[in-house]
Amino acid sequence: MVSFNKAARTLAGIAAAALIVPLAACGGNGGTAAPADIPAEGTDDGTEITLWTRSPLERQAQAVVDAYNASHENQVKLEIIPNDDMEGRVGGASQTDSLPDILAGDVVRIPYWASEGIFADITEQIDGLDNLDDLQQGHIEAGTVDGAKYTLPFITDVSVWVWNKDLYEQAGLDPEQGPTDIESFTEQAKAVAALGQDGVAGSYLAGQSGGALAFDLFPSAWADGEAVMNEDGTEAMLDNDSMKAVLDSYRELANTDNGLGAGSKEETGATWTAPFANGVIGVMPYPNTSLNDIFDAEASGGFEVGVTPIAGTSGGTSTFLGGDAMGISKDSEHVAQAWNFLHWLMQSDTQAEVFAANGYTASNIETLQTAYEDADPRIQTINSTIIDGNGQTPKSAAFNEAFNAAGSPWQLLIQNYVWGSGDSLEADNQAVTDILAQ
């Protein structure tokens, strides 16, 4: 009898223990460290600085860190966190006061992090930058809470339409002419679908990755001048005509044989860029940071890829100004050294050296305008989406819960519209609002 009671008790305790054990040593505090006197350019005295960023941006982050370490006494130790684990890791580290010196995170998660006091206030330092106006503002605004600035752009990741020129040629399309609006996007995808080749599909959608869905679909609405949320980020406006047109396009493709690649409906985002990279998708919205690998593959005999800005129904264009913004964490004991890294990366010389020279997209507008004259015209196309100022970064403290989290109401909205009955858009939009408004 006794042993059973104990067993049951122990088992029952597992749920509780699992949650508690990692926190046993915690003493939560929400205050942010006020940076002491920091030289304008920070301190370079051979300190080791830790930096976290997420896995999709590994290639670019590694290039930045290598360039810094080669030219400075400070050494940055880069740690790559899987995209899905980022939130949990940051939360755990925050509770145990063990955040890295510099924390870079998905720009849509930054407003929440900043409002929870994850970062140190570096308003004075940011305002002291000579070229502040040249920097990509979306990443700075994301980390601005009540006038206090916490973040600067680390790596810019924008969405563009890409198409597979080899498949276009086989489908009888002009391989040099990508889509110019939603209608031509749908037509071209259907033409590739009609090839009927094994495994080849017109387009692809990460059906269960709210983050990728926002990244892919929001720009079309913005291109038409529509909004996806109100200005405060407390109300969803996803039932506008442009968004409907986009969703109708994908619904049509989902109902077409080979319209959307196998696994689209179940894709959780871990491998959403792989099918296009494998050359089996005709046309889709794509992150520019993943294009560098495809350009490399193309140079060594892979398929040719075309790049054009994402358009809406009327031919206007826009992009999702995504990627990682970075700030100095509340737990950093090397604030001056960390600021040295941030300050260095913001300089246009640095941006030209680590981003432009490698074919990556800079987050300094001046660099984008001047340092890419010899670059691949497709990279210039990508840069133009940032320079033209049409791009946006959605900002809401509840963005993660409403859009990014697994099973989020935004994910359900897409699932219902594209693969489901298609008649619950208004109710699903309201469900997103319910989360945003809380």
Next chain:
Amino acid sequence: MTSVSKHPAKTRSRERADATRRGLLYALPDWVMIVALFFVPIVLLIVMACSRWSLMGGNRGWNFPDNFIEVFNHPLLGQSIVFTLEYTVIVTIFLLVLGLGLALMVQESSRWNNVLRTCFLLPSATGLASASLLFYALYSPQVGPVTKILSFFGLMDEGGSVLATGQSALWATIIVIVWRFSGYYMLLMMIGLQSIPGDLYEAARMDGAGTWRIFRSITLPLMKPTIVMCLVYCVTGSILAFDQFFILTKGGPNNATMTVVQLIYNFAFDSKKDLGMAAALSLVVLVALMIINSIQMRGMRDNTK
């Protein structure tokens, strides 16, 4: 623990006191474990459940009963409870019936039975997470054979995944659990079977009872304590199901396989990033489990009178 009697002789009382102290000392390691691993976490859990405690921001003071209200108002709670119970009932039936059936099959010790026993028990040697990962690979439309086999027989679309719909994901997970645990329950049932005296069977056979009659009138009643024990283990384990779903489905597709413990994880680390809400739901689950277990224990006690 023994208590000191009221009017002892002096020397005796000292002896008793010594014995008590010794007894307490012997029990001490056990108590340290219980306090450190059970009471302290429970107290922390209760504090957390009654506080505004976010993942990033830490403890920001009392807010009872806000966390509980938010938990009970959450749209996924009802759905996850229903799903967890559905999963628990199916898994428990499969595991208990299979466990008993396998145990009856390999009860007699012979060379073939020994081989069979080992085969049945072998999956229990893998961790649940490893087993889930193994099946994740088997179910994957890219690398696994399951999709190819099923689509060859026309049972599913080419390139589809068995984890794509709620129902098929549920059954795919049940297969993992049955594969992983049926050997373990077979072992527990076998121990129960071997404790039934052989002469009872002999007597029944001499009275002319058939196989079915023997099973119903001797095996089943005498197996009741074992079966109830397995039931407690199985129900508790299934209600706390997490690893398999976390690895195979992450609660998807579209929250269709969200168990209660997954929801706790979701509250804490994904959608809400609110440890207070997660702790509140943990507490609710803990209380529910205590009630369910005490009912099951009562079933066992009646039998052992």
